[in-house]
Amino acid sequence: MPAVLILGASGYAGLAVGQALLRSGNYTVYGTSRSAEKAKTLTTNEITPVIGDASNSAFLAAAIHDNHIDLVIDLTQAYENAGNILNTIVQAARKRAETLAKDKSVGPKLGFIYTSGTWVYGSPKYRVSDLTVPGTSLSPGTPATAVGWRPAHEQAVLAARDVLDVAVLRPSTIYGRASWVFGVWWGPLLAAAASSGTQEVHISAEPEARMGLVHVDDLADAYVRAADRIDGRLGAWPVFGISGETLPAPHIIESAAEALGVKSKIVYDGAGGNPFFEALSLVSNADTSRARTVLGWEASHRDFIANIGTTVAAWKASQ
Numbered sequence: 001m002p003a004v005l006i007l008g009a010s011g012y013a014g015l016a017v018g019q020a021l022l023r024s025g026n027y028t029v030y031g032t033s034r035s036a037e038k039a040k041t042l043t044t045n046e047i048t049p050v051i052g053d054a055s056n057s058a059f060l061a062a063a064i065h066d067n068h069i070d071l072v073i074d075l076t077q078a079y080e081n082a083g084n085i086l087n088t089i090v091q092a093a094r095k096r097a098e099t100l101a102k103d104k105s106v107g108p109k110l111g112f113i114y115t116s117g118t119w120v121y122g123s124p125k126y127r128v129s130d131l132t133v134p135g136t137s138l139s140p141g142t143p144a145t146a147v148g149w150r151p152a153h154e155q156a157v158l159a160a161r162d163v164l165d166v167a168v169l170r171p172s173t174i175y176g177r178a179s180w181v182f183g184v185w186w187g188p189l190l191a192a193a194a195s196s197g198t199q200e201v202h203i204s205a206e207p208e209a210r211m212g213l214v215h216v217d218d219l220a221d222a223y224v225r226a227a228d229r230i231d232g233r234l235g236a237w238p239v240f241g242i243s244g245e246t247l248p249a250p251h252i253i254e255s256a257a258e259a260l261g262v263k264s265k266i267v268y269d270g271a272g273g274n275p276f277f278e279a280l281s282l283v284s285n286a287d288t289s290r291a292r293t294v295l296g297w298e299a300s301h302r303d304f305i306a307n308i309g310t311t312v313a314a315w316k317a318s319q
């Protein structure tokens with residue numbers, strides 16, 4: 001079985017991806033974790049913990065070498081360390097190739113799946129697919145400020161194809177179970193529901209925002225499919241947007257308000273210059289059909305509004 005190393009394995013998406021890989025029965029899964037406590041979470045999920053900081057080159061190189069890793073999946077969201085992590089993986093791959101060359105042999109490339117996101121498209125005027133290269137003059141949108149650096153990093157990952165088998169997955173907003181992302185919008189709603197006297201509840205969102213959504217289990221399935229095909233079966237452009245549905249932000253906010261029993265009037269204050277709020281308030285225009293045609297992926301969860309009660313309850317319980 002191929003050995004997969006997940007960076008950020010005890011995180012929200014990382015744990016779901018590790019579980020999905022194990023459920024397929026086709027992978028041995030290792031995961032980096034910075035604390036012994038989180039390592040225990042991995043062990044109880046049948047993921048072998050490798051304790052250390054993935055942005056530390058010596059640690060990561062040893063984790064790949066010592067565990068005979070075939071595929072690394074970066075789910076760290078370590079913005080400032082992304083370049084360092086990529087360089088370490090490239091060096092590990094080169095070293096492996098050189099070792100084989102000394103034995104007059106060639107071998108499979110080390111695989112690498114990088115996690116980007118649909119924020120790199122910004123708010124394009126017309127519909128774009130993952131064949132549009134963000135951050136270039138051919139892309140109609142400007143990447144969200146928070147991820148302005150990311151198109152260049154995607155390019156660096158793709159440029160490493162001489163030594164790595166790579167894929168770049170771009171999830172939209174991930175929800176389900178202990179999803180934290182909606183706290184920005186739903187936190188004030190929860191507070192308003194608790195204080196009966198509130199006349200207005202202010203939300204840091206643009207009313208014209210439109211958000212792509214993907215359930216964490218569907219996202220995990222996309223990673224398994226990318227892992228299954230990483231050895232050259234992802235085609236010439238191994239970049240995939242992963243999104244199940246797209247909804248206007250006011251629908252997401254107002255249906256959550258109803259589920260929480262909020263009676264107050266909702267006032268949209270806009271993103272107010274905060275880069276994270278700005279990213280949540282993009283107007284998504286992303287087409288993700290290549291995930292279906294190339295990965296054979298389908299979102300099973302496509303009724304966000306109909307299931308809002310369960311989703312909000314899970315979020316609330318995990319606060």
Ligand SMILES: *[C@@H]1O[C@H](CO)[C@@H](O)[C@H](O)[C@H]1NC(C)=O
Pocket residue numbers: 023024025026
């Ligand atoms: C595991 O791999 C086998 C091929 O060896 C494949 O038929 C099967 O669908 C895979 N399992 C999952 C759940 O993807």
